[in-house]
Amino acid sequence: MGIDGQLERGQVVVGWVVQPIPGREEAQFGQLAKQAAEAFGAQLSRQFPHFRWVMDVTERAPCQAEQSRLDPLQLLGIGCNEKLVRRWDFALVVTQADLVARTRPFTLGTPSSALETAVLSTNRYPADEDEPWLRMAAVAQYLLGHMLGLSPSEPGAMRRPLDSGQSELGDFSEEDRETVEARLEEVADLRLEEAGEKPGLGFWLRTLIADPKGILVDVLGYEPWKQPFRLGRLTAAAFVSMLLLFLGAESWELGMATRDRVLGAGAFLSILAGTVVLYHGQNLHELTRQRRLSEQLVRSRVVLKLTLLSGMASLWLMLLVLSFLIALSFPREVIAGWVGHAISLPDLLRFSFFTSTLGTLAGALGGNLEDEGSFKSKLLIDEES
Numbered sequence: 001m002g003i004d005g006q007l008e009r010g011q012v013v014v015g016w017v018v019q020p021i022p023g024r025e026e027a028q029f030g031q032l033a034k035q036a037a038e039a040f041g042a043q044l045s046r047q048f049p050h051f052r053w054v055m056d057v058t059e060r061a062p063c064q065a066e067q068s069r070l071d072p073l074q075l076l077g078i079g080c081n082e083k084l085v086r087r088w089d090f091a092l093v094v095t096q097a098d099l100v101a102r103t104r105p106f107t108l109g110t111p112s113s114a115l116e117t118a119v120l121s122t123n124r125y126p127a128d129e130d131e132p133w134l135r136m137a138a139v140a141q142y143l144l145g146h147m148l149g150l151s152p153s154e155p156g157a158m159r160r161p162l163d164s165g166q167s168e169l170g171d172f173s174e175e176d177r178e179t180v181e182a183r184l185e186e187v188a189d190l191r192l193e194e195a196g197e198k199p200g201l202g203f204w205l206r207t208l209i210a211d212p213k214g215i216l217v218d219v220l221g222y223e224p225w226k227q228p229f230r231l232g233r234l235t236a237a238a239f240v241s242m243l244l245l246f247l248g249a250e251s252w253e254l255g256m257a258t259r260d261r262v263l264g265a266g267a268f269l270s271i272l273a274g275t276v277v278l279y280h281g282q283n284l285h286e287l288t289r290q291r292r293l294s295e296q297l298v299r300s301r302v303v304l305k306l307t308l309l310s311g312m313a314s315l316w317l318m319l320l321v322l323s324f325l326i327a328l329s330f331p332r333e334v335i336a337g338w339v340g341h342a343i344s345l346p347d348l349l350r351f352s353f354f355t356s357t358l359g360t361l362a363g364a365l366g367g368n369l370e371d372e373g374s375f376k377s378k379l380l381i382d383e384e385s
Helices: 026-047 072-086 132-147 174-187 201-210 212-221 224-230 232-247 249-257 260-281 295-329 332-339 345-367 372-380
Strands: 011-019 052-059 090-095 109-112 117-121
Touching (some): 026 052, 026 132, 072 109, 072 117, 072 295, 109 132, 117 132, 201 212, 201 295, 224 232, 224 295, 232 249, 260 345, 295 345, 295 372
Parallel strands (some): 011 090, 090 117
8 A cells, every 4th residue: 555555554645636627727726736635634644643644646637628527437437547556545536627417506526435536626616715725625625534434514524515615624523533543444554465465256355354344334325225216217127027027827827836945046146137237237347447456446346236236135125015015906816816726925925026036137137228427426426515
């Protein structure tokens, strides 16, 4: 961990990627970013003196922005790639361009816990502001706190940027400091590849074991149980496919005749298959050009896969409940006429397992009809701050 492969415990490196746009005083913007990074580092050193904070600023060539707007997903990819190549712990991409917002009229920043990268835009800062670098540092502190699992609160460091009319660096609360310090203990430790671990299945398992609480916090932060409601095409495909199974006698007969063990295994495999189909179908494995396996890259992929897996499990559970309620509304004598025997509640539950499993598989295929940019935005971006 550290700059140029330097191995040092207790060091936390935050990389600043300066991404200017043409004709917007690129040199001055780079200087503002360096001032903000310096103030940010001093603030973190004061609040968390047990760690050695390093701010590494790198400037990129100007990027042409369509109508002065950039997609934060593009910048997250740039920041994540720089983070992996330069072995930073976190990355902040700062730009003068306005950011494309999908859930609100505009945004000042977009953190991604899964990628441990955030994007910050200065486009909407007051033109007559005396110290814009101070506001930049304050927003950076909020975005870092978000990536470390903190929730918005006020007053203090975690006050939402859009709610704050002042450019000041607030302090983290005592509770938030304890949360951050616990997370930083894992971040500041040696990476597995730096400790000599070789890539392979064991590398993935050790990554999961190295920081299970942090990974769980990141997954829960994405609220995967809301995934069926966020991805309309996925849910619609699953629900329609499930409903069609209610219309044929053969479906009822097959569903009720299937053994419990087969139904249980089918449910698990449908959730797993759905996760794999979405992960590769939406090209989530191509988020960065970095091919060398590292703990950070593996961690990001683990968070994404577990988030998708939890979302597909939520979809299956929702379909199971809906299917059982619909099955209860059917006249028992009609169903008995189709299957040739009296119907009990376990029979209806067995059929619901059958329909929800097939519906989940259909939902995964429908999920690949989602716009890739919209899908990645809903999955990767914690919030539009």
